[in-house]
Each structure stands twice: as C-alpha cells, then as structure tokens.
Amino acid sequence: MSKIIDVGISLDQKYQITVGQQLPQSFKAYCQAHYNRNKIFVLIDENVNRLHGEKVATMVSGFENTHVIEIPEGESSKSVKQWNNITNKILETGIERSTPILAIGGGVTGDLAGFVAATVLRGVPLIHVPTTLLAMVDSSIGGKTGVNHTTGKNLIGSFYQPDAVFSDIAFLETLEQKEWVTGMAEILKYAAIRNPDLFEVMEELIHQPLTPKKRWSEVVEESARIKIDIVQKDTLEAGTRAYLNFGHTFGHALEKVSGYGEITHGEAVFVGMIAACHFSQELGHPVSDVRFSPFLSLYKKQMAPLTVDTEELLDAMKSDKKVKDNTIRLVLLNDWGSPYLYSCEDHSLLHKSWRYTLDKLNK
C-alpha cells in the first residue's frame, strides 16, 4: 500500500510524494507518463548503488540510455568541487532541458544532485528517491538544494522543487542504526515545533527493532505532511519556514566547528534542539529538554565527546543564513508546538546554553 501526498507550491509547481514499500513500479509508470525516456542521469550515493544497484537498474529500465554517476558517501561530497565534477560529467555526456536527473540517496545526494539539476542548463527535471530516514522525512521535500562552504553550512544553493518524490521505505532495510538515529532528530524537530504526539510515537519505536515496518511508514507520511504544510505557506523562507530550522542555528555551527562529517547533521540538530530548549527556558518558556531525555542515550552512544570551543561555536553562528542586521536569529519555543523567531542580542546567554548542552552530552 502506498500513500500519495499532494504538494502545491504554486499553480505551476505541483507535485506528488509517494510513500510506501517497493515503489519501482510506481516510479516506472510515472516516468513513462512524464518523460520521453530517451536518457536519464542517475546520481546515486555509492553505498546505495552497492546495496540496491539491481533495484535501481529495474527502476530505470524503461529509459534507452542510463548514465549512472556515483556520489562518494559523506558530508564532504556536499561541495563546490563535487558539484563541478558532476556538472562536467553531465555536460560532457550531453544533456537536454527535458532530460531528467534522478537523485537516489540520503540528504547529501539529494542536496547536491538537486543543486546540479537546478543549475545545469538553468534547470532540468529532478526526481528524488530518498533512501535514508532523514531524506524521506525532510531533505527530499521542499526544494532546498545546495552545498557547504568553508564559512558555513549550505551557504551556496537554490530553491528548486522536484517533479516527484518516491519514498520507498524498503530502502531502510539496509540503513545502519547510526543513520536511523540521525533521521529521528528531524522527526523530533516536527514533534517540538508542530505535533508533540510524535514524541510518544518515537519513544515507542525506539524500543523496537529498527526495521521499515508500517508504523515507520506512517511516521514518514506524518513528517512529510508537516513539512509540506510549512513549505507551502512560505516556500522561499521569508518567515515561518524558518521554524524548520529549530535546533539548526546551534546544530549547523557544531557541524562546521567539528569539521563537516565528523558529526552527522541529525546528531548536530539533536544537540542544537537541547540548546534551543535551554535558551527558551531561560526566557521563561515551559519547554524543558526532559522531553528529549528518552532519546539522549541513543545519541550519546554513537557520538564522540564534544570537545568544541563555545567561542568558536558562537562565531560560526554568525554565518547562519537567518542572521539579519548582524544579529543572530534563533528559532525558539513559546511552548511545545509553538515556535517563534527571536533576535539574540545576549551572547552570554548563548554561551550559557552551549555550556549547559555540552555538559549534558558529555556527562
């Protein structure tokens, strides 16, 4: 059984997200209906190609010419260098404006391949097939594409919506525990900013084996619906879309200061959400991070001690995209399910929240 979720960004930007088990047939039918199937570029994470190459070959078997470009795994692939490598390969092979790019992998592949699709020939059709939990619940949805820069995370990129998303949760069969836990952070983010019931659902799920069963499919669907609702109302992040950045102002700084790839995005966001709760509480809002406690040991088990310097973290926060008039802006919580944007003048409070959070993680 698969579920279809409609996304309506604007009158000419409508697409569907299909969530389910074993979706190659739906994918094939979609391609048959929408493309001339002369050529397709498959930009695929190297591990996904190794583990699921045969399934992917079946998916694209209706195309006359399939060009597979492997993306080295890991955050370091989200770079201008990789964007340049892939763009060169595509242009040297030959591409037309109607030739689709298929992005198959986690958020790294999706963000990078999405940026390639957005820029080559000023934009070619893009289809996302997310293969990590994080990519299914978050990165394949909403059109943020891009790469990192030494000065900060995701600082080069564009908004570029896909033609379609196929979230086949059967891919999660091969996902390592570390990556399940990584993806959970973005679901806990939706719990914090929109639907606190997800905290209880997630607590149930972490006490069971991590396999792609129906309950997970429902969580992927609920997460996608939350994200779509936010993105549809503010696609280009003029205001409320920034709520999806809860925990990220802290998290992105931690990713940068630790060295991209040393800590996963989800781990950093989890840490960042504890800091954001602490900061919110300091301002008097009733949002104790005890809500995250059932998940803390999972993150502590897989993360190395955090030996970062709070001064460096603060510096890194200054290159966040939400900075306005030189002021750091944070997503905080008035209460569970009620986020708001806060301009932060008080850097001593930021230090305090960082120290509290680092102590908690390192204890």
Ligand SMILES: NC(=O)c1ccc[n+]([C@@H]2O[C@H](COP(=O)([O-])OP(=O)(O)OC[C@H]3O[C@@H](n4cnc5c(N)ncnc54)[C@H](O)[C@@H]3O)[C@@H](O)[C@H]2O)c1
């Ligand atoms: N565009 C957005 O809106 C958005 C949202 C959230 C996160 N992101 C970005 O997403 C990235 C993180 O994505 P991620 O957590 O998916 O990481 P990732 O893409 O690096 O994938 C994590 C690991 O899982 C492996 N993998 C992927 N699918 C697999 C499968 N089915 N079985 C086994 N292994 C598999 C990969 O090889 C990699 O080693 C970050 O760069 C983050 O900034 C973007």
Ligand SMILES: O=C(O)C(=O)C[C@@H](O)[C@H](O)[C@H](O)COP(=O)(O)O
């Ligand atoms: O889609 C969004 O909007 C998000 O903020 C989702 C985040 O989970 C994601 O990590 C995103 O890439 C962050 O974007 P950025 O603009 O803060 O770099």
Ligand SMILES: [Zn+2]
């Ligand atoms: Zn994120």
